[in-house]
Amino acid sequence: MTEISLILFDLNGVLYLYDRAARIGQLSLATKRSPDHVKAAIWDSGFEDTGDTGALDAAGYLRGFGACLGCDLSESDWVTAQQAAVTPIAPTLALLSRIRPGVKCAVLTNNNLLVLKHFSILYPEVSGLVGDRACVSAEFGARKPDADVYRKCLVQLGVAPAAALFIDDSPANVAGARTAGLSGYEYAGAEALAIKLERGGLLNG
Numbered sequence: 001m002t003e004i005s006l007i008l009f010d011l012n013g014v015l016y017l018y019d020r021a022a023r024i025g026q027l028s029l030a031t032k033r034s035p036d037h038v039k040a041a042i043w044d045s046g047f048e049d050t051g052d053t054g055a056l057d058a059a060g061y062l063r064g065f066g067a068c069l070g071c072d073l074s075e076s077d078w079v080t081a082q083q084a085a086v087t088p089i090a091p092t093l094a095l096l097s098r099i100r101p102g103v104k105c106a107v108l109t110n111n112n113l114l115v116l117k118h119f120s121i122l123y124p125e126v127s128g129l130v131g132d133r134a135c136v137s138a139e140f141g142a143r144k145p146d147a148d149v150y151r152k153c154l155v156q157l158g159v160a161p162a163a164a165l166f167i168d169d170s171p172a173n174v175a176g177a178r179t180a181g182l183s184g185y186e187y188a189g190a191e192a193l194a195i196k197l198e199r200g201g202l203l204n205g
Contacts, residue, residue, distance in 0.1 A: 002162040004103060004183065004202060008153070010144075010168035011109035014187045015093055015126050016086045023085035030077040031069050041068040051112030054138035058113040079118050088125045091190035096129045098203045106133035108153050108166070113138045133157060144168070145176025154182075165200070167193065 012018035020043070021035075027042075028035045042048050047068050051061045066073040096105050107123075107130055109115070116136045120127040127134060137143045140152040154161055161181030168174050174184035185196055197203045 002160070004163060004165050004200065006104050006106060006154075006157065006159040006164045007099060007197075007202065008106050008108050008150075008157075008164050008166045008177075008182070009096075009126075010166075010170070010173065010187070011107050011111070011123065011126070012086070013169035014089070014167055015107070016088055016123065019085050019087070023081050026081035026084040027069075027073075027077075030081065031071050031073060033069055033071070038069065041070075048112075049143065051114075052110045052137050052143045054113065054141045056112070058117045061112050061114050075114075078114065079121060082115070082118075082122050086122065089190065092187075092193065093125050093129070095190065095194055095197065095203070096126070099197075100202060100204050103202055104133065104157075104159075105130050106135065106153075106157055108135045108144070108150070109137065110143045111136040111138065144170070144173040145179075147176055147180040150177050150180035150182055154180075165202075 009015055024035045024038045027038045042065065045068060047064060050056065056064055062073065062075055062078060065078065099105055107126060113136065115122060119134045135153050135156065137149050140149045142149050150166065151161065154164055165183045165185060166174065166177035167185045167187050169187040171186055174186045177184040187193060
């Protein structure tokens with residue numbers, strides 16, 4: 001059995017709580033569109049998923065975002081809305097600093113290239129722990145649970161699938177990782193994850 005040398009974390013739902021309603025509310029304030037209009041234009045239309053697949057670069061995504069809403073949206077307003085939606089899950093983040101030497105941590109999230117551009121601002125707590133190993137699905141031309149996303153991510157990170165453990169709160173995403181040859185673990189809270197990592201010899205004391 002290959003020894004694990006990389007733990008690949010999902011972002012929202014594992015390291016951060018994500019409140020889409022809070023993001024919509026902030027966008028509503030910034031654009032003077034109703035929350036229902038924002039939700040329909042960005043999420044119900046499928047635009048956000050399109051951004052996650054990398055069909056648009058960061059600038060194109062922002063332009064498209066504003067076009068869907070029928071207004072010009074500044075990059076700073078977009079970032080502020082994204083910040084309003086996320087809250088660190090402190091007990092899980094604390095585990096990253098306990099990972100034993102020789103094992104790296106990384107992030108793979110279904111997200112667009114504008115998130116990648118501002119990752120250190122949006123997610124400062126984890127950015128300082130993973131450095132340049134923060135990856136978004138848009139870099140790889142598809143969304144989890146497509147097996148190619150995991151494979152391409154690991155090529156970028158220089159790690160073989162058998163040496164990677166993927167952690168996500170979505171059963172489908174965990175299944176996709178296993179299809180790609182990674183070990184997979186379905187996140188159900190920091191306490192259970194700590195036990196999993198301890199049993200695998202992946203944590204310091």
